[in-house]
Amino acid sequence: MAAVSPFQAPAPTRVAATVWGAGLAAYIVATTGRTSLGVAGLQAAERFDISASVLSLFVVVQLAVYAAAQVPVGIVLDKVGSRKVIFTGALILSCGQLMLAFVDTLPLALVARVLVGLGDATAFVSVLRLVPAWFPGQRVPLLTQMTGIVGQTGQIISAVPFLALLLGAGWTTAFASLAALGVFVAFLVLVVVRDHPTARATRRSGESVQPVGTGVEVPAAPVPAEATRVPISAVLREPGTWLGFFTHFVCLFPTNTFMLLWGVPFLTAGQGVSAAAASSLLTLAALTGVVTGPVTGFLQSRHPLRRSWLVLGAVAATVVVWGTVLLPASPRPMWQLALLVIVLTVSATASNIGFDFARTFVPSERLGTATGLVNVGGFVASLVAIFLVGAVLDVVRPDGAYTLDDFRLAMSSQALLWAVGLVGLLLCRRSTRRRMADRGVVVPPVREAVARMRRRRSGAS
Ligand SMILES: N[C@@H](Cc1c[nH]cn1)C(=O)NCC(=O)O
Numbered sequence: 001m002a003a004v005s006p007f008q009a010p011a012p013t014r015v016a017a018t019v020w021g022a023g024l025a026a027y028i029v030a031t032t033g034r035t036s037l038g039v040a041g042l043q044a045a046e047r048f049d050i051s052a053s054v055l056s057l058f059v060v061v062q063l064a065v066y067a068a069a070q071v072p073v074g075i076v077l078d079k080v081g082s083r084k085v086i087f088t089g090a091l092i093l094s095c096g097q098l099m100l101a102f103v104d105t106l107p108l109a110l111v112a113r114v115l116v117g118l119g120d121a122t123a124f125v126s127v128l129r130l131v132p133a134w135f136p137g138q139r140v141p142l143l144t145q146m147t148g149i150v151g152q153t154g155q156i157i158s159a160v161p162f163l164a165l166l167l168g169a170g171w172t173t174a175f176a177s178l179a180a181l182g183v184f185v186a187f188l189v190l191v192v193v194r195d196h197p198t199a200r201a202t203r204r205s206g207e208s209v210q211p212v213g214t215g216v217e218v219p220a221a222p223v224p225a226e227a228t229r230v231p232i233s234a235v236l237r238e239p240g241t242w243l244g245f246f247t248h249f250v251c252l253f254p255t256n257t258f259m260l261l262w263g264v265p266f267l268t269a270g271q272g273v274s275a276a277a278a279s280s281l282l283t284l285a286a287l288t289g290v291v292t293g294p295v296t297g298f299l300q301s302r303h304p305l306r307r308s309w310l311v312l313g314a315v316a317a318t319v320v321v322w323g324t325v326l327l328p329a330s331p332r333p334m335w336q337l338a339l340l341v342i343v344l345t346v347s348a349t350a351s352n353i354g355f356d357f358a359r360t361f362v363p364s365e366r367l368g369t370a371t372g373l374v375n376v377g378g379f380v381a382s383l384v385a386i387f388l389v390g391a392v393l394d395v396v397r398p399d400g401a402y403t404l405d406d407f408r409l410a411m412s413s414q415a416l417l418w419a420v421g422l423v424g425l426l427l428c429r430r431s432t433r434r435r436m437a438d439r440g441v442v443v444p445p446v447r448e449a450v451a452r453m454r455r456r457r458s459g460a461s
Helices: 013-039 041-048 052-080 082-102 106-134 137-151 153-169 171-192 232-237 239-270 275-302 304-326 334-351 353-361 364-396 404-412 414-438 446-460
Strands: none
Touching: 013 041, 013 052, 013 082, 013 106, 013 137, 013 153, 013 171, 041 052, 041 106, 052 082, 052 106, 052 239, 052 364, 082 106, 082 171, 106 137, 106 364, 137 153, 137 275, 137 334, 137 353, 153 171, 153 275, 232 364, 239 275, 239 304, 239 334, 239 353, 239 364, 239 404, 239 414, 275 304, 275 334, 275 353, 304 334, 304 353, 304 404, 304 414, 304 446, 334 353, 353 364, 364 404, 364 414, 404 414
């Protein structure tokens, strides 16, 4: 069944790539802002006269603001489009960085970080909304993955040029430079980005709106043209939205918990790895995405009816590898820690399948809202996991002199989130499949699908 979408006007590839590139630049600046305080931890502790645990409050506040802003940002995004939202968000982020450059008290620094979190919250969902608008449906999963992966280079900008500026020129210059970068990218987006290739396609009465398809997938509920304002309740009632939510929930929290806060202390204080080796492991994680992103994107568009299996496979791999790292009471060899960061990247890559569920099950008028809701899943789970690990560490080692055994216990608390996420995922998958069956698409059991594939292959040879 051909998908009909206001987003499907063909666009020249070079123009599409330029628009996407400008949006992506804004997302990279957002992730740079998100991770900048992490690399400036020592200087922040000194400047604001705070302990490490108060410092972690910055991460929590920022993530909470980010998560809380997702649905409102998504609703605004559906109303005004990506260009205006990214532009405004980049300016808000710049105001936060500029404020952080000059303040020297904790409450004002927290306010600055709220602004950074708010600006950050606008970038990713807005760029994801540009992708189906500018590219053909079958390329969307790959480009969604590439957006997530390339966006992570902000972490490298924080760790290398930003840190060099911080150490060489000082706090104010370093954060003011990030503010300037935000203003630059805001105007770049204003000049380069258009929300879609042509003015919104005019729809004749009686035409229906469908999400952009990736192949054999679910025909979404037809929406009459007059009712272009699809109610938000339609997004909330769609089981596919929640399938996306729990996909993002269960796949993103292990990576964020490790990368944003607890990974380095676990590796250095727990596993006895040097700071340089820990930073190499984080770099390995970033590089792994270059492979896992395209591979997952390809599999998603090749097997759209099997996307949940990719998710379940990533979760199983992460749980098994974390188990093999945490069960033994002795420090693990380097190869095993490397394997751990690799599966954490696989898990983050699989989390992006959640956005693909939203895109293919929800009418495109509400894509921003649905994407925002899916994103809430991963970030709320991350906040809870970060809090749980910290709480266990506080209980078992109030003096902060953590040992490997403390980390083994604390990191195991993530099991609770895997359990909640998996139950949610499986229940939503069941109701999504029921909804699909109502619309005429029945997902055959895996065994049957494999047998059919074999028959097709042997017939071809
Ligand atoms: N799933 C992540 C993006 C990612 C990370 N690694 C691979 N993809 C996500 O949802 N990010 C949202 C954001 O704002 O960064």
